[in-house]
Ligand SMILES: Nc1ncnc2c1ncn2[C@@H]1O[C@H](COP(=O)(O)OP(=O)(O)O)[C@@H](O)[C@H]1O
């Protein structure tokens with residue numbers, strides 16, 4: 001965790017890829033993006049994680065210059081989004097938007113390549129996206145997952161510095177999702193900055209080196225998956241104590257955020273499991289079956305968004 005944080009905080013020496021400053025966007029009375037500020041650095045793989053309606057797609061639309069912000073500033077590579085897109089510095093895969101019909105996979109990818117200022121060879125794009133075997137198939141004959149791969153291919157037709165993907169694995173089964181992420185990781189390993197929106201927590205956890213949690217258009221948390229779990233508080237500790245036990249000193253253990261006792265089993269949550277367990281042994285007790293487990297990102301995410309709801313409703 002420390003290493004990753006250090007690596008990230010060492011980044012500002014390089015120019016930011018994306019910079020949002022206090023950006024706001026409303027649709028009528030709905031504030032989809034609410035004072036958003038964020039900076040992405042070269043080479044980062046960032047997950048924009050949030051429930052439906054959190055403002056992920058709107059954020060990506062603003063980033064790509066597809067919609068104007070109501071206020072605030074959106075910069076890409078120190079220019080406007082439109083300049084960056086026109087220069088071919090950004091490859092994008094959006095959530096909506098149909099593919100052309102009546103053309104083959106190869107034809108649509110070839111067109112994408114032709115339109116990019118710094119295109120890759122068509123065959124390379126097809127094979128990297130894992131669609132070389134279906135290159136001669138008509139686009140309207142594809143499964144949902146295959147269509148997503150074609151969209152991904154279109155996001156990677158050229159030598160772009162930033163790849164933006166909006167919920168790219170929607171409609172894929174678990175196997176093709178995993179294969180897809182391997183493909184995407186290759187892009188990240190080749191030094192691309194990758195920003196993807198998702199509501200699959202395990203994806204953010206497994207793929208991203210930085211997770212930005214959005215809720216109601218605001219950033220709730222921004223850090224590594226491990227940091228976000230830590231921010232949501234708590235690791236779970238459970239153990240058994242037999243015989244009559246005075247629970248008062250247990251409840252007074254340091255860093256406790258929750259305490260439960262069912263029969264012989266005690267379940268607690270702590271913000272610093274090491275310190276809590278140390279203090280537990282110092283009570284002179286003999287806990288058996290001691291287990292310490294982290295909250296999953298999913299639980300952390302729920303805890304964070306619920307805490308936010310509670311403060312805003
Ligand atoms: N074109 C639109 N017109 C009106 N409201 C919209 C439009 N697009 C999005 N919204 C609203 O803005 C909020 C954020 O939506 P969106 O950015 O699509 O979130 P997400 O991608 O996280 O699901 C939601 O409340 C949504 O209903």
Ligand SMILES: [Mg+2]
Nearest residue numbers: 056057058095
């Ligand atoms: Mg969306």
